[in-house]
Amino acid sequence: MTAKIRTRFAPSPTGYLHIGGARTALFSWLFARHQGGEFVLRIEDTDQQRSTDESTRAILDAMTWMGLAWDEGPYFQAQRVDLHRQMVQKLLEEGKAYVCTCTPEELEIKRKEALAAGKKPKYDGACRDKGLKKSPGCVVRFRGTDAGVTVVEDLIKGNIVFNNEELDDLIIERGDGYPTYNFAVVIDDAMMNITHVIRGDDHVNNTPRQILMYQALGFEVPKFAHVPMILGSDKTRLSKRHGATSVMAYKEMGYLPEALVNYLVRLSWSHGDQEIFSLKELIEFFSLDAVGKSPAVFNPEKLLWLNAHYIKEASPARLAEEMKPLWPAEARLGDAAFAQKVIADLQPRVKTLVDLAKAAEFYFTDEIVYEAEAAQKFLTPDVSAHLQSIAAAIPGIEDFSKAGIEAFLKSFIEAKGIKFKAIAQPLRVALTGKTVSPGIDEVMVTLGKERVAKRITAAVDHIAKRQ
Numbered sequence: 001m002t003a004k005i006r007t008r009f010a011p012s013p014t015g016y017l018h019i020g021g022a023r024t025a026l027f028s029w030l031f032a033r034h035q036g037g038e039f040v041l042r043i044e045d046t047d048q049q050r051s052t053d054e055s056t057r058a059i060l061d062a063m064t065w066m067g068l069a070w071d072e073g074p075y076f077q078a079q080r081v082d083l084h085r086q087m088v089q090k091l092l093e094e095g096k097a098y099v100c101t102c103t104p105e106e107l108e109i110k111r112k113e114a115l116a117a118g119k120k121p122k123y124d125g126a127c128r129d130k131g132l133k134k135s136p137g138c139v140v141r142f143r144g145t146d147a148g149v150t151v152v153e154d155l156i157k158g159n160i161v162f163n164n165e166e167l168d169d170l171i172i173e174r175g176d177g178y179p180t181y182n183f184a185v186v187i188d189d190a191m192m193n194i195t196h197v198i199r200g201d202d203h204v205n206n207t208p209r210q211i212l213m214y215q216a217l218g219f220e221v222p223k224f225a226h227v228p229m230i231l232g233s234d235k236t237r238l239s240k241r242h243g244a245t246s247v248m249a250y251k252e253m254g255y256l257p258e259a260l261v262n263y264l265v266r267l268s269w270s271h272g273d274q275e276i277f278s279l280k281e282l283i284e285f286f287s288l289d290a291v292g293k294s295p296a297v298f299n300p301e302k303l304l305w306l307n308a309h310y311i312k313e314a315s316p317a318r319l320a321e322e323m324k325p326l327w328p329a330e331a332r333l334g335d336a337a338f339a340q341k342v343i344a345d346l347q348p349r350v351k352t353l354v355d356l357a358k359a360a361e362f363y364f365t366d367e368i369v370y371e372a373e374a375a376q377k378f379l380t381p382d383v384s385a386h387l388q389s390i391a392a393a394i395p396g397i398e399d400f401s402k403a404g405i406e407a408f409l410k411s412f413i414e415a416k417g418i419k420f421k422a423i424a425q426p427l428r429v430a431l432t433g434k435t436v437s438p439g440i441d442e443v444m445v446t447l448g449k450e451r452v453a454k455r456i457t458a459a460v461d462h463i464a465k466r467q
């Protein structure tokens with residue numbers, strides 16, 4: 001076996017990158033990085049009818065967004081079909097495979113007969129010893145063995161023993177001349193010197209058949225590790241009814257990649273009681289020994305909590321880059337420094353970047369749209385004079401910092417003989433149009449003197465028009 005650890009991720013480009021597939025890719029990537037090995041990306045596109053370039057691009061984009069850089073690839077399985085066919089021919093010549101002309105109708109009859117007799121449906125080997133030659137529409141089957149057992153030495157689940165008599169003669173080349181998944185994956189993993197195959201446990205039953213093919217071809221068998229599946233809250237297999245299952249859907253919903261990576265790795269893997277990991281820590285700590293055997297339950301609330309944490313910890317400059325597709329046009333084309341100030345105001349208060357974009361709208365508009373109830377309750381004639389006085393005083397405030405604004409407002413209410421709450425919400429509504437926002441002083445600092453004075457004056461005009 002190759003001295004260097006080599007893992008791979010081999011998705012089929014028949015749709016988006018699913019959360020389950022992303023976790024498998026992450027585990028394979030982390031294992032390779034922890035071991036100082038190499039991570040290979042291979043696109044298994046031999047299903048020509050269902051594979052699309054769009055799906056391939058979606059998978060590559062998702063991998064890139066998550067930071068799972070591959071050392072080799074992407075290789076495309078469909079470009080390796082000639083090699084697969086050569087290996088099929090090799091097995092035919094060595095008597096380890098045979099041509100089968102049984103029709104789908106015949107096979108269905110046999111399946112029903114087996115079920116009726118209380119037996120496990122299995123190809124009966126009708127064409128095994130006929131010595132048939134290839135003809136249009138025929139398939140090629142691997143010649144299995146009924147004797148003994150095949151042991152899968154699983155690095156997560158432990159040894160799994162399969163009786164060979166329960167394994168039927170698997171089709172390795174379809175009637176259209178293309179290899180089947182189970183055969184092509186063996187050839188490609190062997191030729192790419194993959195030492196560790198880390199994949200979902202829905203592949204467990206494929207593994208003994210693949211081991212027999214490795215042995216028949218004279219290839220060294222890699223180590224296998226089957227990761228438990230991810231379940232929804234109702235303990236059924238994760239699907240769209242449980243929420244988004246596409247990696248890139250989470251990007252669109254305003255999640256940071258490090259939040260998704262952190263969350264996915266904690267589904268079935270742990271390191272003590274630690275919840276939050278940097279990528280460096282994950283590479284340092286990751287081990288297949290710490291991967292559990294039981295299915296993991298996907299918890300959207302926990303992922304949301306993690307995302308809020310990472311947003312809070314990120315620099316405004318980093319978030320400004322992530323926000324570019326989400327900002328209103330005014331923000332994208334405006335002052336970058338101003339946008340970062342806005343982010344700094346809001347990032348402790350939001351859970352997603354979409355939330356941030358929504359909460360930031362009032363910063364970038366020239367005309368505030370007041371929430372009807374808020375305007376009715378707080379933009380009233382009795383506060384108009386106070387607001388007008390504040391607007392007039394704004395240009396003269398020398399220290400327009402948070403502390404300076406706090407001092408100004410304290411002095412103002414003392415001079416007027418009023419309590420702060422008399423002007424707090426009216427000011428907030430005047431500046432933001434809402435009753436909930438970052439602190440008034442924070443908003444005022446970020447907006448700057450000119451915007452603040454203009455918005456308060458507009459609120460006074462709004463009050464006057466309603467009288």
